[in-house]
Amino acid sequence: LVAALPRRQQSILELRLYQGFWLPEHWVPGTVVFQRRFSPRPDDVVLASYPKCGTTWLKALAFAAAARGAYPPAAPGHPLRRLNPHDCVPFIDEIFAGGEEAKLDALPSPRLMNTHLPYTLLPDRVTNAGGCRVVYVCRDPKDMVVSLWHFLRRAKPDLSFVETFESVCDGTVAAGPVWDHVLSYWRPSVARPDRVLFLKYEDLLRDTAANVRRLAEFMGRPFTAAEEAAGDVAAVVELCSFDEMKGLDVNKAGSGTAGRYCAMQRDAFFRKGVAGDWANHMTPEMAARLDGIIREKLQGTGLDFAQGS
Numbered sequence: 001l002v003a004a005l006p007r008r009q010q011s012i013l014e015l016r017l018y019q020g021f022w023l024p025e026h027w028v029p030g031t032v033v034f035q036r037r038f039s040p041r042p043d044d045v046v047l048a049s050y051p052k053c054g055t056t057w058l059k060a061l062a063f064a065a066a067a068r069g070a071y072p073p074a075a076p077g078h079p080l081r082r083l084n085p086h087d088c089v090p091f092i093d094e095i096f097a098g099g100e101e102a103k104l105d106a107l108p109s110p111r112l113m114n115t116h117l118p119y120t121l122l123p124d125r126v127t128n129a130g131g132c133r134v135v136y137v138c139r140d141p142k143d144m145v146v147s148l149w150h151f152l153r154r155a156k157p158d159l160s161f162v163e164t165f166e167s168v169c170d171g172t173v174a175a176g177p178v179w180d181h182v183l184s185y186w187r188p189s190v191a192r193p194d195r196v197l198f199l200k201y202e203d204l205l206r207d208t209a210a211n212v213r214r215l216a217e218f219m220g221r222p223f224t225a226a227e228e229a230a231g232d233v234a235a236v237v238e239l240c241s242f243d244e245m246k247g248l249d250v251n252k253a254g255s256g257t258a259g260r261y262c263a264m265q266r267d268a269f270f271r272k273g274v275a276g277d278w279a280n281h282m283t284p285e286m287a288a289r290l291d292g293i294i295r296e297k298l299q300g301t302g303l304d305f306a307q308g309s
């Protein structure tokens with residue numbers, strides 16, 4: 001199957017065009033197995049994102065909110081103070097790429113997992129009525145490009161920003177094209193908001209607490225009045241804040257779990273954590289070109305990146 005698919009080399013990864021998306025080559029066989037064999041549980045929550053759009057933060061927030069009964073967010077011994085968020089929420093795509101799906105079967109319910117696959121490549125058993133809930137986080141693609149470049153050049157120091165920018169613009173980037181990825185989740189989130197929650201990184205930055213409440217409610221665990229009064233929402237926000245997470249010893253050193261073919265140090269997931277860093281990397285012409293592509297692709301969909309929701 002993989003050998004028969006169109007192929008392209010992009011910076012550090014071999015990509016294959018599979019069902020309209022450029023996937024890292026080593027994900028394709030695992031994606032097929034995921035599509036055929038994965039059985040969601042009704043209380044599963046799949047956290048989905050395009051790479052570099054806030055996956056790590058979403059994993060931390062969802063984990064902290066979902067597990068707050070067992071692990072009070074203000075507790076000094078909270079797992080997120082000694083584990084990287086990627087070690088708290090397993091990465092479906094790499095688990096299936098490695099033939100390790102038994103690890104998912106072994107997880108207790110309710111399970112939290114994440115994927116970079118587009119909605120259209122998720123198993124029918126996930127997306128059909130009776131499937132499980134999905135949370136998506138997106139981000140201004142201009143900031144995504146900047147974040148991606150900084151991430152990739154850890155593995156390939158001579159990678160130019162322009163090369164990364166161009167591959168995002170022509171769609172040949174892992175899990176790309178980014179606009180099709182975003183729309184693949186946007187449409188079901190509009191049609192079935194009870195099944196797909198669509199979040200924006202910029203909204204999370206603007207009002208983290210409001211989005212933590214949305215997330216908890218969507219996952220079926222709304223904060224109670226007593227928890228609100230005890231300051232639990234604020235405790236989740238603080239526990240998962242960029243400065244807090246970046247400052248933890250566990251996130252400063254050691255190997256992360258970005259994947260066996262793209263091993264990254266844990267600190268690679270905590271760079272700057274802001275919106276608008278694109279202005280420090282792109283010429284106005286580059287920004288206008290990417291904005292123009294995105295505007296054209298999203299036209300008429302009700303989604304845009306120019307403003308928060």
Ligand code: A3P
Nearest residue numbers: 052053054055056057147241242270271272273
């Ligand atoms: P920058 O490179 O722009 O700083 P992902 O987790 O999908 O790989 O995305 C990584 C981006 O999210 C990086 O963006 C990273 O700094 C940012 N990030 C990670 N943890 C964060 C947090 N707790 N709060 C805000 N941003 C965070």
